[in-house]
Amino acid sequence: MADGPQGWPEVSSILAALGRAAFVWDVASDVMTWTEGAASIFRDIEPASLATGAGLARLIEPSGSIRADILLGTAPDRRPGEGVAYRIEYGVRASASAPMLWIEESGCWFAGADGKAVRVEGIVRLENERRARDEQLVRLSRNDALTGELNRTHLTAALAAALEEAARYRSSFAFLLFGIDHLARINDAFGFDVADEVIGEVARRIRARMRGGDVLGRFSGNKFGLILMNCTSDDMHVAAERLLAGIRDEIVPTTSGPVSVTASIGAVLAPRYARTADEAINRAQEVLEAAKSRRSGSFAVWRPDVARDAQRRTNIRVTDEIVTALNERRILTAFEPVVDARTREPAFYECLVRMRQQDGQFLLAPDVVPVAEKLGLIRLVDHRVLELVIAELAEAPGVRLSINISPETTMDADWWAAIESLMGAHPGVAERLIVEITETVAIQDIDGVREFVTRLKSFGSQIAIDDFGAGYTSFRNLRRLGVDIVKVDGAFVQNIAGSPDDRAFVQTLIDLARRLDIKTVAEWVQDEQSAVMLRDWGCDYIQGRLIGLASPARPWSGSEAIPAA
Structure with a gap:
């Protein structure tokens, strides 16, 4: 390196201790003068390559233009000798196979009488560690x-x-x-x-x-x-x-x-x-x-898929209608009788959701519940149905009603808060409420459903397992859950008059439930022959087309109260 200005030896030692080196670049002659610390920064690079600005520029990748950038401008408003600060970063290599050295350079360039750079004074330092950290952060973000x-x-x-x-x-x-x-x-x-x-x-x-x-x-x-x-x-x-x-x-x-x-x-x-x-x-x-x-x-x-796209459009339409119906109080209930298999007297009524549309037509539960479940609206629907059912029970002291609860609702804190509040406000209602949960929910989370059952029964309500037989829940699990009623899946009941397999299956379920002191309900009873079979097998209750389908009318109005079971 060429000798620098007077006093550089002291400056050189201080800069070297800090991991830096200083230089003076005479632009006219292209000569660069460095403190001796430059050798430790530009490792494995020949000193001759740093002796001129052009030599250093050839080492910079991808091109040497980055150093020239600091000289492109002029400073006509600057007095001769007045510096213009700059800061740049660049990479240099000793050879094509050598590792990259990342350099941070900062300093001032000084203009001559014409405003163009005549001299550059700067300090350089190695930035490989910081650069590596920056690149690592970029990689992690990407x-x-x-x-x-x-x-x-x-x-x-x-x-x-x-x-x-x-x-x-x-x-x-x-x-x-x-x-x-x-x-x-x-x-x-x-x-x-x-x-x-x-x-x-x-x-x-x-x-x-x-x-x-x-x-x-x-x-x-x-x-x-x-x-x-x-x-x-x-x-x-x-x-x-x-x-x-x-x-x-x-x-x-x-x-x-x-x-x-x-x-x-x-x-x-x-x-x-x-x-x-x-x-x-x-x-x-x-x-x-x-x-x-x-x-x-x-x-x-x-x-x-034309059918799939049509179904999606229907889902979107029904979703909008559900939200609007909830806001406008157009979510209603219909009541389907469940009768004693022997006397045909009403035992309780199952409350099924209905949604009245703007044109006065009704959407039934199969049209509403699956979409509401899929799109996360079912807990709002279940909450509204709970309010309606509790109100019915409060107005008709002798009536027993059942409601269906979706899987998501069993763990919904808002639903629990609502039922506790409503039952507290209407004493005597809880004992006449039956809550139905599907068998598939029960077998997927036995412990969670057991907690749900225990909590509801503490209010005095009864629990029914709906669609029993579809999921093949063991009777041992029924005993663990402590349910009061099992509703035999209608898919097995509707054809017992003509199917020996269905007859054997349903009769076995009824017999086992009776041995565990669990009441049974047969769903989808279509004809008198099936009703007589079910009665003779010991089924407690029946419901379906033979008895009467769901209706928004309140069939208990003006009739005798239904005795508690």
């Missing part, structure tokens, strides 16, 4: 920490970019959404660390079978999204089978032992069947769920 693949945000952005490119060049591509099958079982059996190993290995297997230019990202916990660029429908099918085989055919080694894994794929061809990123993702998720429900390790492709 990539999934577990797999190193794109995260959901950047995968979605890549999908949007692929759609724009496909539209511009009139090409097509496929979006594949992978779902690792039964990952929750691996979590339960081995722990989350092993599940993470499986996720990482599945990502590696997908990447190993990708083409150059395809884009992979982790969409969510057990899902990956893959963009197959310039892909036809046939290409998509071939790629999907290859990818599924790559995941399925080899056992995944983990720290807890080998694990067998399969994945399912839902795919959509874009832009033919998806014009936006959200549309592509939604349709791929839709067919992925269909593939999983059909068979683990399968592949499904989204195709237009």
Whole structure:
């Protein structure tokens, strides 16, 4: 290095101790003068390369123009000798194979009489550690920490970019959404660390079978999204089978032992069947769920479906109508009698939801409840029905009513708060209320339903299991739950007169329930012959077309009170 101005030895030692070096660059001669600390910053770079501005510029990647940027402007309003501050960052390499050195440079350039730079004085320091931290933060913001693949945000952005490119060049591509099958079982059996190993290995297997230019990202916990660029429908099918085989055919080694894994794929061809990123993702998720429900390790492709689209339009319409009906108090109840199988006297009435439309027509429970459950509105509907039923019980002291509760409502804190408040305000009502829960709910969460049953019975209410027989709940579970009534699924009852199998099944259920001192209700009783059979088998109550279907009229008005069972 050339000798610097007087006093530089002292400055040089101080800067070197701080990991910095200073320089003076005479622009006219292109000579650069450095303090001796420069050698420790520009490691493995020949001093001769730093002796001139042009020499240093040749080391900068991707080009040397970055240093020239500080000299492009002029400062005509500056007096000669007055400095203009600047700060730049750049990378330099000693050779093509050498590691990159990231340099931060700051200082002042000084203008001559014409306002152009004649001298530059600056300080440099090595910024590799900070740069590495910044790059790591960028990677973390862009990539999934577990797999190193794109995260959901950047995968979605890549999908949007692929759609724009496909539209511009009139090409097509496929979006594949992978779902690792039964990952929750691996979590339960081995722990989350092993599940993470499986996720990482599945990502590696997908990447190993990708083409150059395809884009992979982790969409969510057990899902990956893959963009197959310039892909036809046939290409998509071939790629999907290859990818599924790559995941399925080899056992995944983990720290807890080998694990067998399969994945399912839902795919959509874009832009033919998806014009936006959200549309592509939604349709791929839709067919992925269909593939999983059909068979683990399968592949499904989204195709237009007139019936499905019509059903969705109906769902949207019904959803709007449900919300409006709730606001306008057009959610009502109809009452279906449940009678004693021997005397045919009413025992209680099942309250079924009805929704009066703007034109005065009614939507029945099968039209309202499934949509409300799917879209998260059922707890509002159940809350309204509870209010209506409690009001009916309060006005008719001798009547017993039953209501159906959806699965979500059994855990709804607002529903519990409402029932506690309503029963507190209307003493004697709880003992005449029967709450029906479906058998499928009971068998999915025995402990949770048992707590629900215990809590309701503490009020004095009774519990019925609806659609009994559809889920094959064991009678041991019925005893554990402490239910009072089982309602035999109408699918088995409606044809007992003509089906020996249904007769044997229903008769067995009634007999076992009687032995456990649980009352039975046979649903969907169609004819007198079936009613007589049920009575002779010991069934306690019957309901259905033979007895009378649900009606908004209050059949107990003007009649004798129904005795408590």
